[in-house]
Amino acid sequence: MPSLYRLKGRSAASAQTLIWWLTFVTAAAAAPPATSLRIEQAWARETPPGATVAAAYLRIVNGGAADVLRGASTPVAKQVELHSSTVENGMMRMRPMPELAIPARQTVAFKPGTLHIMLIDLARPLKAGERVHLTLMFRDAGPISVDVPVRGLDEGEPDGH
Amino acid sequence: MGTSTGEVPQRRGGARALRWVAIIALVAGLAVAVALRPVPSGSAPQAATTSPDLFTGFIDDLGRPVRGQTAGKKYRLIEFGYTHCPDVCPLTLVAVRTALRNLGPLADRVEPVFVTVDPERDSVEVLHRHVSAFDPRIRAYRGDQKALDRLCTRLQLRYWREPDAPGSNGYGMSHSATLVLLRNDGIVPERIHYIEDPAVLAESIVSAVHSAESGARPGGDSATREAR
Numbered sequence: 001m002p003s004l005y006r007l008k009g010r011s012a013a014s015a016q017t018l019i020w021w022l023t024f025v026t027a028a029a030a031a032p033p034a035t036s037l038r039i040e041q042a043w044a045r046e047t048p049p050g051a052t053v054a055a056a057y058l059r060i061v062n063g064g065a066a067d068v069l070r071g072a073s074t075p076v077a078k079q080v081e082l083h084s085s086t087v088e089n090g091m092m093r094m095r096p097m098p099e100l101a102i103p104a105r106q107t108v109a110f111k112p113g114t115l116h117i118m119l120i121d122l123a124r125p126l127k128a129g130e131r132v133h134l135t136l137m138f139r140d141a142g143p144i145s146v147d148v149p150v151r152g153l154d155e156g157e158p159d160g161h
Numbered sequence: 162m163g164t165s166t167g168e169v170p171q172r173r174g175g176a177r178a179l180r181w182v183a184i185i186a187l188v189a190g191l192a193v194a195v196a197l198r199p200v201p202s203g204s205a206p207q208a209a210t211t212s213p214d215l216f217t218g219f220i221d222d223l224g225r226p227v228r229g230q231t232a233g234k235k236y237r238l239i240e241f242g243y244t245h246c247p248d249v250c251p252l253t254l255v256a257v258r259t260a261l262r263n264l265g266p267l268a269d270r271v272e273p274v275f276v277t278v279d280p281e282r283d284s285v286e287v288l289h290r291h292v293s294a295f296d297p298r299i300r301a302y303r304g305d306q307k308a309l310d311r312l313c314t315r316l317q318l319r320y321w322r323e324p325d326a327p328g329s330n331g332y333g334m335s336h337s338a339t340l341v342l343l344r345n346d347g348i349v350p351e352r353i354h355y356i357e358d359p360a361v362l363a364e365s366i367v368s369a370v371h372s373a374e375s376g377a378r379p380g381g382d383s384a385t386r387e388a389r
């Protein structure tokens with residue numbers, strides 16, 4: 001406090017400049033890093049009662065250099081994994097992927113029946129109409145957060161797929 | 162060979178040959194009859210797959226032992242899946258629900274069954290809550306590995322547990338991407354291949370039930386075989 005009085009006493013104008021400057025620096029640090037990745041059409045499927053897992057889908061539009069999706073996290077599940085579902089020789093195969101390449105200037109789509117973001121050990125069921133927070137971790141772009149609307153079992157994919 | 166004493170033996174030989182011809186003809190006739198008999202093949206209805214023990218070892222989601230025949234229904238629509246699958250299995254159940262709605266009165270003849278390939282994690286209670294969320298008419302069956310393996314053999318379905326991936330929590334199950342329409346007499350009139358779009362899959366289920374009911378064999382699109 002004495003120092004602030006001293007500061008104020010010395011020059012109110014320079015203190016104000018300092019505050020403006022600090023505000024600017026803080027805002028810049030808090031802002032997301034410049035990235036060429038855009039997350040679109042995120043949604044998750046409502047879960048049946050008692051379900052411990054859920055799936056989220058989205059599109060990652062990469063307008064820049066190649067990156068790698070390394071994982072994700074959400075407050076509503078203990079763990080999040082990237083999974084693929086593929087039909088091979090008549091078998092529906094489910095496999096986790098440790099990471100997913102996001103090639104330069106391409107769009108990678110998580111879609112039902114192909115790729116999904118699997119939420120494991122849900123803290124509670126996901127209800128249609130709510131939104132859940134999801135943070136994607138990229139190798140270069142770092143964390144990118146999205147609010148994911150939950151859609152009903154019958155609703156399926158959002159329009160415009 | 163060409164001696165005079167050969168005449169009698171030759172005549173005797175002729176009679177023997179006639180007898181052989183008759184036997185060969187009979188055998189050949191039988192073989193043709195067997196060959197022409199309808200055999201289980203890709204597009205023909207498959208031979209009886211039920212004996213009374215087809216579902217021995219299975220309990221339904223209400224805790225009742227599963228019987229060979231469904232009460233009051235003509236078909237079972239068998240779907241393999243597990244509740245820890247958040248993607249394809251719910252999509253398929255949505256398609257089954259849509260199909261039930263679109264079948265109209267025919268829906269009364271079909272009992273959709275979600276057979277878990279993951280009895281380790283899918284308890285009867287978990288299964289009941291799961292399938293009920295989609296449609297109360299959908300049943301779930303849970304059997305041990307022996308029961309499942311027997312069903313797989315009969316219905317030409319497969320499943321396996323994927324190896325645990327490093328850092329992964331839990332495990333994935335892979336299973337046939339096929340729904341089986343099983344008639345109460347054990348005939349499988351239709352097999353429906355999984356399609357990503359639940360609306361299209363529902364249509365495929367509806368047309369399979371219609372084909373089975375009319376006895377008509379479709380071109381084979383909806384009645385695809387398990388890939389080898």
